[in-house]
Each structure stands twice: as C-alpha cells, then as structure tokens.
Amino acid sequence: MPGAIHAEGLVKTFGDVRALDGVDLDVPTGTVLGLLGPNGAGKTTAVRVLTTLLQPDSGTAHVAGIDVLKRPNEVRRSIGLSGQFAAVDEYLTGRENLQMVGQLYQLSARVAKIRALELLERFHLADAADRPAKTYSGGMRRRLDLAAALVVSPPVMFMDEPTTGLDPRNRQQLWEVIEELVSGGTTLLLTTQYLEEADRLAHDICVIDHGKVIARGTSDQLKARTGGERVEVVVQDRDLLATATEVMTGFAKGEAKVERQMRRITVPVTGGAKLLAEVIRELDTRGIGIDDIGLRRPTLDDVFLSLTGHAAEEADSDEETPGGSGPDAATGTGTGTGTGNGNETEEAAR
Amino acid sequence: MTTATATDQTLAPRPAGGPLQAAHDSLVVAKRNLIRMLRIPEVVIFGLIQPIMFVVLFSYVFGGAIPVPGQHGSDPSVYRNYLMAGIFAQTVTFATAGAGAGIADDMHKGLIDRFRSLPMARGAVLTGRTIADLVQTALTVVVLSIVAVIVGWRVHNGVFDTLAAFGLLLLLGYAFSWIGALIGLSVRTPEAATSGGLIWLFPLTFISNAFVPTSNMPSFLRTIADWNPFSATVQACRQLFGNPTGIVSHAWPMQHPAWASLIWSVVIVLVFRTWSVHKYRTAAA
Ligand SMILES: Nc1ncnc2c1ncn2[C@@H]1O[C@H](COP(=O)(O)OP(=O)(O)OP(=O)(O)O)[C@@H](O)[C@H]1O
Numbered sequence A: 001m002p003g004a005i006h007a008e009g010l011v012k013t014f015g016d017v018r019a020l021d022g023v024d025l026d027v028p029t030g031t032v033l034g035l036l037g038p039n040g041a042g043k044t045t046a047v048r049v050l051t052t053l054l055q056p057d058s059g060t061a062h063v064a065g066i067d068v069l070k071r072p073n074e075v076r077r078s079i080g081l082s083g084q085f086a087a088v089d090e091y092l093t094g095r096e097n098l099q100m101v102g103q104l105y106q107l108s109a110r111v112a113k114i115r116a117l118e119l120l121e122r123f124h125l126a127d128a129a130d131r132p133a134k135t136y137s138g139g140m141r142r143r144l145d146l147a148a149a150l151v152v153s154p155p156v157m158f159m160d161e162p163t164t165g166l167d168p169r170n171r172q173q174l175w176e177v178i179e180e181l182v183s184g185g186t187t188l189l190l191t192t193q194y195l196e197e198a199d200r201l202a203h204d205i206c207v208i209d210h211g212k213v214i215a216r217g218t219s220d221q222l223k224a225r226t227g228g229e230r231v232e233v234v235v236q237d238r239d240l241l242a243t244a245t246e247v248m249t250g251f252a253k254g255e256a257k258v259e260r261q262m263r264r265i266t267v268p269v270t271g272g273a274k275l276l277a278e279v280i281r282e283l284d285t286r287g288i289g290i291d292d293i294g295l296r297r298p299t300l301d302d303v304f305l306s307l308t309g310h311a312a313e314e315a316d317s318d319e320e321t322p323g324g325s326g327p328d329a330a331t332g333t334g335t336g337t338g339t340g341n342g343n344e345t346e347e348a349a350r
Numbered sequence B: 001m002t003t004a005t006a007t008d009q010t011l012a013p014r015p016a017g018g019p020l021q022a023a024h025d026s027l028v029v030a031k032r033n034l035i036r037m038l039r040i041p042e043v044v045i046f047g048l049i050q051p052i053m054f055v056v057l058f059s060y061v062f063g064g065a066i067p068v069p070g071q072h073g074s075d076p077s078v079y080r081n082y083l084m085a086g087i088f089a090q091t092v093t094f095a096t097a098g099a100g101a102g103i104a105d106d107m108h109k110g111l112i113d114r115f116r117s118l119p120m121a122r123g124a125v126l127t128g129r130t131i132a133d134l135v136q137t138a139l140t141v142v143v144l145s146i147v148a149v150i151v152g153w154r155v156h157n158g159v160f161d162t163l164a165a166f167g168l169l170l171l172l173g174y175a176f177s178w179i180g181a182l183i184g185l186s187v188r189t190p191e192a193a194t195s196g197g198l199i200w201l202f203p204l205t206f207i208s209n210a211f212v213p214t215s216n217m218p219s220f221l222r223t224i225a226d227w228n229p230f231s232a233t234v235q236a237c238r239q240l241f242g243n244p245t246g247i248v249s250h251a252w253p254m255q256h257p258a259w260a261s262l263i264w265s266v267v268i269v270l271v272f273r274t275w276s277v278h279k280y281r282t283a284a285a
C-alpha cells in the first residue's frame, strides 16, 4: 500500500537548475520522513510540489491517497504546511492570524476561535496573543506559523525547517508537539538542517542533493553505512604513544590512525562498551595514562558530510550514480569524518 | 492534546464548495485586509489627502483659467462643478495601486503560499482584497464629497441619481482594483506594484474628459477619450449629479454614458478577474 505521501519521478526545473531531478518518496502513514540535504538541494521545492504550491514538470504525487496534480483542493483539506519562512500576517495579532486560518479551513467562527486559543497556549504565545505579529521575535513568529499549520490537525503535515531560529527550549517543546501528533497517527514530512532533530524524530531519512535522492534508510542504517564504531584515546604522555598504538592495534578491526600533535589514537572496532572497558584495563595495566577515551559512533552529521561531500564531487566529475541507488555512494568514505569533532556519542570518562 | 475543547471531530475541515464558500472565504480575507488598513492608517490617510489636494488645486489654481465650452459665464464655480466628477473618478481608480501593492506584498512575504495551501475558494484571496479596497474607496469618496461641498460643489437631480452616480464610481474603482490585482501578481515587489499600478493611470485619466473638455483635443486623442471607460463614468456622473457637461461628443459612450460606464466596468471585472485568478493559482512566488 502506498504511504500517506507518495511521489514518483518528480522533476522540477527552474531555467538551468534541476531543483528536483527524479525524486521518489514514500512516507508510510503515521511515520516521519526526515528530508535532509545541503542548501539548494531541492528540499523546499519538494515540499512545495507536494503541498500543491508548485507544478512539477513531470512525475506523480499522492498525498493522503489523493492525486496532488489532479485534485489539489482535496489535498489541501488534508494537509498542514509550515514553510521555510514564517508566513504570518504581520499586522494581524497572533489570535487573528490563527482564527483566519481556521476559518479558511472552513471551521466555524466559534470553533476557529476556540482552536486559536488552544494553539496559542500550546505554543506559549498566549501572552502575546493580542499583539500584532510584527512585534513578535523571530522564534515567536516561527511558532505562530507552526500553530497555523496545526489548526485543523490534518492527517498529513509538511514542515520545512520547523525549528530553525528556535531556542533550545522551544525546539525541545516543538519536538514534543510533533511526537504527540505522530503518536496520534499524523504523517509528517520534515526537512531540517539539524541532524539531531532528524535522528530524534524521523523514522526514515532521505538525503537529497542536486535534486536527487542519494541515500535513504533509517538513521541507524545510514550510520552503519558510513562506518562503524571507533575507539579514540588521548594519551597523557606523548612518549608512550607508540606503546599505546600497539595496544590499540590489538583491539582494532583495521588500521590505527595516530595524530601525534593531539596525542590521539583512533581505531575502528566492534564490540561496543564491553570492548571499551577492556581497552581501558589494558592501557592501565601497561601504565599508560589517558586524558580522554571514548567510543565514537558515526553521527548523522558524519553521514551527511560524507554523503553530500562525496556526491558533490561526483556530480562535478561524472554522472554515474543514478538517483535511486544512492546508498552505494556512501561506502568507503568513512575517512575524513574520523576526527570526531564534537561527536559526543557515548563518551566514556576516564 | 492537553485542552481538547475543540474535539477532533469539529476540527475536521468541513467539505464545502460552491458560491457560499467563495463568499465566506472572500469575507474572511476582506476582514483581514480591513484590519490591516486600521492598523496602518497612514495608507488610508494619504489616500485621502491626495484627492483633497487635487480638489483644492484644480478648483483654485485652474478654476478660472479653464473655460467649460457651452457653459456661459466665467464663474470659477462652473469649472469646479464640472471638475468634481473627474476628481471622483480619478480617486476611485487609485484603488488599483492599493490592490496591486497589497497583493505583491503578500506574495513577497510568503502569505500567498499559506493561502494557496489552504482549502479555500479559488478567487477568495483576490476577491477579499478587492472588497477591502472597495470599502476604503467608499470611505475616501465620502470624505471627498464633503470637501467638494465645502468648495462649492452641488448636486441637482435628487437622491436616486446621486446614489446611482456614486454606484457607478465605486463599480469603476472595483473594476480597476482587479487590474491592480493582476499587476500585483505579475511583479516581484510591492514597490514595483505601486509604481506599475500608477503610471498607466495618468494617460488613462488625462486622455479623458475628466479635467478638460475633449472638444479641444486633436481628433485622434479625442476618439480615445470618448471611448475611454473613465470618460464614460465621468460623463455619467456629471449627468446624474446635474453638473455642467460641456459640449458632449456624438460618440455612443458619451451619448449613453451610464450604460457605457456600467458595461465597461462589468467587462473589466469579468476579464481581469478571470485572468488574475488564473494567475494566482499558477503563480510561483
Ligand atoms: N522560484 C525559483 N526560481 C528559480 N530557481 C529556484 C526557485 N526555487 C528554487 N530554485 C532553485 O532550485 C534549487 C533548489 O532550491 P530549494 O529551495 O528547493 O533548496 P533547499 O534544499 O530547500 O535549500 P535550503 O536548505 O537552502 O532551504 C536551488 O538551486 C534554487 O536556487
């Protein structure tokens, strides 16, 4: 059964730019798809096509089982949209904005009013409800826009970078709202630049670049593809680096990478936390003091960088990778991400 | 949901459609635009100052200098009474620029995207805007009439004819706001919509019988002026107000100005509404 959002072969060009170049998407009902990709990849264009705002040059799309191209107005009844840039009327108050949207969703004036109040409270805008939106901060506008997308609790939602510009607390709260919606059966297509967000919310992730899907799968699948676990050690004494490397190589599944200046050794491993404990014990036995040690797993950032970095180079040199079989593009590019800057996955203290 | 006052059932969008929904949606949008006008009163105020300035300038600066052929006497009040219908008509056509700028602004700010993603009646965003502009125009006309009476303008044919004249004026303004809507949808910025919405109004309002009698124009311009929808409305108003008309051309619209005005306005609404709504639906902001 095709999902609540289903698209095949979407193509959209703007002059020379192929913003969408044969995109297939399927989002099963009640799940979240995270659409990732660098700036200009075509994420917003995809959202605009799926929300009836833009006619694709070719391809088909169904939302909630309805043909987007043939019956756009029926699709509009089933979707909520929060675009990349907050679309609220600056001169209307928050309350007026939401009431207007409710009425345009064909709610009665009374219900629209009640609903506006609920949403204002839920998005912590109740205090500012009767101020024109132009007096709102960027994050408040963003929240008002998101509230507008939720006025009728539509079965299918589209959010284009919903948490851009939100502070950590509001981001956290929005995630909770989204999780609540999804547990209620809403299907969501979410674009984001925050990979942590995709990791937390999305059941499936789809990475696009240059209008093509270059990888898809669950967050774990994508991470596994980018490369496995590594143990990273920073030794106290640079003179013991060689000994330590020897020890580490004993546990490694591949070649050790040594950064002398940083006194850091990184080795690929399998075995997780248990192995980490063994490494610590062994280093201790040999009398090698350590400043820091940790088990690193690839983050979505690693996945993103390796995928899109690779794809970008490839697109310049040859056009060999077809849109759908992108996953292969991920293999063998695990290097370059090994430095683990700020990858705070399961750090084990000394 | 924490506060489930509006239950999921009532939140399901009602399947609707047809003219009732179109009227409802248009009114919701019109209300929104009227609220905006109240919050940006400068726009309304400048909209008022301009025609008042015209009344005062034309009445006192040109008043004695422009004779109205066919009217005896060089009393400036003759020209003032002749002029007023022209100023009224010019004032209502300026609704064009407002509609255009407003719609371009909505496109620019992404609001049109929000509207286009909602299950609204097709033309409601534009109809709502033009209705709001009509309200503003009506307000301007009321204030302008008062100023006109102060400088000596009078009507002579009773309430019905006077209201009919104002009806034709507002209809013309409404028709022109659809042209403005199309301009607003076609340009990229509100600034372009404002200037684009204004420039063509100058030839339109000046190659007409609004300020000077057409009898003095070269025959080529005179033909244009006689068939100008703007002239028809001006002429109709002069007749209905019982104001001086000058020498009236034999061209059909000048002989049947009320009908000509009505037909022109209806045709403009039909053509430009259809065109604008089509453009709205396919516009990629
Ligand atoms: N209306 C338009 N006219 C011309 N080019 C466009 C238009 N809309 C998008 N593009 C181009 O299409 C490509 C994809 O744009 P899109 O907005 O979909 O990217 P995105 O993935 O959303 O990027 P970002 O992360 O920066 O939001 C870009 O190269 C952009 O310049």
Ligand SMILES: [Mg+2]
Binding pocket: A043, A044, A045, A084, A160
């Ligand atoms: Mg975007």
